Amino acid sequence: MSSGNHRIVLADHPVGEPRPADFRFEEVAMPVPGDGQVLLRTIYLSLDPYMRRRIDRGDTDPRAVRPGRLMPGGTICEVVKSRTPDFRPGDLVTNGAGWRQYSVADARAVRALDVTAMPSATALGVLGMPGFTGYAGLVKIGAPQPGETVVVAAATGPVGSTVGQVARMAGARVVGIAGGPRKCAHLIDDLGFDAAVDHRDPDFARRLAAAVPDGIDVYFENVGGAVLDAVLPRLNEFCRIPLCGLVAQYNATEAPGTDRLPGFLDRLLEVHGTVRAFAMTEFVGELYKQFVKDMSSWIQDGRFVYREDITDGLENAPAAFIGMLRGENLGKTVVRM
Amino acid sequence: MSSGNHRIVLADHPVGEPRPADFRFEEVAMPVPGDGQVLLRTIYLSLDPYMRRRIDRGDTDPRAVRPGRLMPGGTICEVVKSRTPDFRPGDLVTNGAGWRQYSVADARAVRALDVTAMPSATALGVLGMPGFTGYAGLVKIGAPQPGETVVVAAATGPVGSTVGQVARMAGARVVGIAGGPRKCAHLIDDLGFDAAVDHRDPDFARRLAAAVPDGIDVYFENVGGAVLDAVLPRLNEFCRIPLCGLVAQYNATEAPGTDRLPGFLDRLLEVHGTVRAFAMTEFVGELYKQFVKDMSSWIQDGRFVYREDITDGLENAPAAFIGMLRGENLGKTVVRM
Incomplete structure (x- = not known):
């Protein structure tokens, strides 16, 4: 019986340009939130060039990804179940859930998303x-x-x-x-x-x-x-x-x-x-608020233009990622689940 | 009849480590100062690593030295004749006379040297x-x-x-x-x-x-x-x-x-x-006065130690320069004329 939950892990470190076989689509059990946690359904997954570095065999960063481990990535998620007073089902949040459909997170590890002003995917791109x-x-x-x-x-x-x-x-x-x-x-x-x-x-x-x-x-x-x-x-x-x-x-x-x-x-x-x-990250404390203020007003005034390059379906994330590294995208690469 | 004035010019661009044959010792006429000028006798010539760059065939700097041209360098000179009220014979000055015994300079192109506090060669090294x-x-x-x-x-x-x-x-x-x-x-x-x-x-x-x-x-x-x-x-x-x-x-x-x-x-x-x-040069306006103040007091207090590596005779400048590039010197390389 299907759990209805899937994820993509690194199958092997790529040599040169990544190939589809470097990634593996897996079915995993539906996670269960504990006290103070939320169950999240991923709506948008961000694909970014830094991920190529993280999956390189030679990456020395503590966040380096080894074969068998979940592919990382920024996400916008919807709260499905909540065991914290901070969030209710239906709330949108941003976090780094990675390449998966469902995940569990502590309330303090996610950030509420204000979608009244901007479409939600901008939080992964121009406003992210x-x-x-x-x-x-x-x-x-x-x-x-x-x-x-x-x-x-x-x-x-x-x-x-x-x-x-x-x-x-x-x-x-x-x-x-x-x-x-x-x-x-x-x-x-x-x-x-x-x-x-x-x-x-x-x-x-x-x-x-x-x-x-x-x-x-x-x-x-x-x-x-x-x-x-x-x-x-x-x-x-x-x-x-x-x-x-x-x-x-x-x-x-x-x-x-x-x-x-x-x-x-x-x-x-x-x-x-x-x-x-x-x-x-080193400039967040000093500059992030000013950035959100500037960028929001520029977009609303029409002085700033952005594009998103949206791919549907988690199973298509590897191809979208490989294409982005080849420069086939125009604008921010996002996977819509 | 000898003019009593010699200089060293670049004979050819060095390939790799300079050789003595890349330099030429020449006798030239004694220069004559015009109105507003001084006749200078070089006392100390500074030898510095940047000169290797200046004589490289590939140097694109406007100050690049071509074969037949005088080797450049910072100097401490004594005024021999003066046709300006600003200087008298016997005054010491710093300027960039290059690898030569006698030179003529406009009064405004040289700077008077105060030798009451420090030995004069320090103006080419630790205080220069x-x-x-x-x-x-x-x-x-x-x-x-x-x-x-x-x-x-x-x-x-x-x-x-x-x-x-x-x-x-x-x-x-x-x-x-x-x-x-x-x-x-x-x-x-x-x-x-x-x-x-x-x-x-x-x-x-x-x-x-x-x-x-x-x-x-x-x-x-x-x-x-x-x-x-x-x-x-x-x-x-x-x-x-x-x-x-x-x-x-x-x-x-x-x-x-x-x-x-x-x-x-x-x-x-x-x-x-x-x-x-x-x-x-980009920091001179902002920081030079503070530097002279700090460094002079540190040297006088004995908190700062400097060494000079002195070679006698202009004719020995090429060997001293080549040795400096090999790291044979200990401290500031200076030629005493």
Whole structure:
């Protein structure tokens, strides 16, 4: 007899790009909440590039995922049963339930979600972790001044599109890098970027140079790989490089034959540049309230545009995840259960 | 008939480690000061690692030195003739006359030197550019807190020995890296470092790890190369890496076979680290007066120790420069004319 509850675990550490066989869809027993707990049904599951890092064999983070363990992820859930006075059935909450249909959580491990102002999935994207990552990294580290040039890779994604739009509101010239003409057109036509460059173009480095006639003051690094090589020669003195992800290199299996580190450091030295790696968590206390206030009002005013790329069904999460790592999504990747 | 005036020019761009033949000792005419100018006789010439960068074929800096051109360098000079009311014969000044015995300068291009408090050569070392580089990079970028661990390479040099001693006064635990037992003993016995590690030791990485049981909060990078590789795994969360030079890689001619950049960026991301490349010039306005005040009083109190490595005769400058790049000096390298 079916329990009606399913989850997806890591079957094996991927080598290079993940394959569907690296994940396993399992049926598990329906969990039972204890005192002070709630039973949750997942409504939306967030898929994000950092997960590729977490499932890598070499990940040294305490949160690294080993084979047989649940795939992690931010979620929006509905309370099904409650054994706490804090929540009632039907309440919506955000938490990190991972890739599963039902879960049990302590009341203090979930956060009530206010859905009166915004559609609930935004709490996983533009108003959640990715949006805050872009906002905080740009504001606190990039700190663009009016007239400066900001370049962001993966620019149509939830982090990159936030970086670009917030930078424009700060008066910067914004150049987005994305894969393919459809995404580049979206940057210009929908998100108001000043220029867009297709990283798949064989002439990418020259086109990027042409798009930044005054050089680059802020390069928001959320990709790694070849884009950085094209950015380096265009960096301006006292440039800032907020570093929040390296998705291109998580999937890389072989290193190119030459050591790029000496050239990278030498170039930094020439321009007196700053590289600052960060996680959005370090800025939550200082900046999160301001972020929610700013972003909510910008969205309501129509000054800020966001896109969601929604896949239906938990069983389709692996394919959606693999596609996101390939850059097949446009906007925030979310699984609707 | 001899003019009595000599200089050293770059004969050819060095490939890897400079050789004596890359420099040429020349006799030139005695210059004649015009109105508002002084004729200067060089007393001390400063030799510094940045010069290796300036003479590299690939240097893109406007100050790059091409074959046939005068070797650059900071100097202390005596005024021989004056055609300005600002200076009299016998006055001592600091300027950047380069590798030559006599030169002419505008009065506004030289700075009067107060030698009542300190021996004059200190203006090229501990009280000059190298001392200020270490002080400013440590204070403004490294910003060590009491109890934190600071690691500095080339620790017996004028920059590194300043970093280490200032960090100790700030309450940090200080670990110096140097080449050979004599320099390591100097760090502990004379400069008061908490630990010293010999980078020539085949077991260097393990010994460094043992010397930093609480990890590394500040790594002052003035060397590059293999030291950085040993530092990376020991970096703590929110570590700071002031980057002011890469002398080890200026002399490197072939890159190792693997690309170290992805691992470097990945590690930065793991620890949310900061790399900030700088030149001391950017902090002069803000910090130079405080530096002179602090450093002068520390030296007079005996709380700060400095060493100078003095070579006599302009003709010996190339050998002294090559030796400094090999790490044969102990303390600030200066040529006494």
